[in-house]
Amino acid sequence: MKGLKRIITKFDLSVFKKYFILSFIIIISVFILSRLEFTAAKYVTDTDVSLSPDFAFFIVNVSTQSATIRLDNMVPRDRAYEYTFQVSNFKGTEKANVDLTYSIEVISTTNLPLMIKLFKGTNTNQTPNYTETITANSDGVYFKHLLYSGVSTMLFNNRYTDTYTLWVQYPVSAMDEAEGNAGVIELIDVEIRAEQVVS
Numbered sequence: 001m002k003g004l005k006r007i008i009t010k011f012d013l014s015v016f017k018k019y020f021i022l023s024f025i026i027i028i029s030v031f032i033l034s035r036l037e038f039t040a041a042k043y044v045t046d047t048d049v050s051l052s053p054d055f056a057f058f059i060v061n062v063s064t065q066s067a068t069i070r071l072d073n074m075v076p077r078d079r080a081y082e083y084t085f086q087v088s089n090f091k092g093t094e095k096a097n098v099d100l101t102y103s104i105e106v107i108s109t110t111n112l113p114l115m116i117k118l119f120k121g122t123n124t125n126q127t128p129n130y131t132e133t134i135t136a137n138s139d140g141v142y143f144k145h146l147l148y149s150g151v152s153t154m155l156f157n158n159r160y161t162d163t164y165t166l167w168v169q170y171p172v173s174a175m176d177e178a179e180g181n182a183g184v185i186e187l188i189d190v191e192i193r194a195e196q197v198v199s
Contacts, residue, residue, distance in 0.1 A: 058091035059100055059194035066191040080169040087192060088161040089154040099197035101153040106146040107189040114186060115169040118148055124167050153197060
C-alpha cells in the first residue's frame with residue numbers, strides 16, 4: 001500500500017496527458033493509413049520503379065521500353081478512364097544523336113470486357129489508326145494487341161515531346177457481369193519501340 005501511495009504522489013498528470021495524446025495520435029494515424037484503399041491505377045516499369053499517373057518514355061537511342069498499368073477496382077460507367085503519357089527524344093541534358101522513329105504497342109489481358117484506344121494528343125474524338133490482333137500463351141491466356149506503327153519521327157537536331165492519351169472504357173452494358181468480375185485485375189502493357197531512321 002505504501003508503494004502505491006509513493007507512485008501516486010510521484011505521478012505527473014501533465015506528462016501523462018502529453019504522452020497519452022501523442023500515443024493516441026500515432027494509433028489513429030496508423031489505423032487510418034492501414035484502412036486506406038488506393039483505387040488509382042498503379043504504374044510499374046520493367047524494373048519495378050513506380051511511375052506517376054502521367055508517365056514518360058525517353059528514347060535517346062534505339063531501344064524498346066515498356067510500362068505496365070495495373071487496373072483494379074474498375075467499374076462499368078459512361079465516362080472512359082483516361083491515362084496520359086509522353087514520349088521524348090531527350091532526358092535532361094542527354095538527347096538522341098540520330099533521327100528516330102517509334103511505334104507503340106498496347107497489350108492487354110482480356111480479363112475484363114474493356115474497349116481500349118490510343119490517341120496522339122488529348123483529343124479523344126479522332127479516329128485512332130492501329131492493327132488489332134489476339135494471341136494466346138501456352139496457358140491459354142488471351143491477350144489483345146493494338147499496334148500503332150510509325151506513330152512519329154523525331155529528328156536529332158530538335159527536342160521533341162509527344163503526348164498520348166490511353167482511353168479505356170468499361171462499358172455500362174457490362175454492368176450485369178460486373179459483380180462476378182469484382183476483384184478481377186486487368187493489366188495493360190504500353191511498349192515503345194524506337195528505331196533509327198534509315199534514309
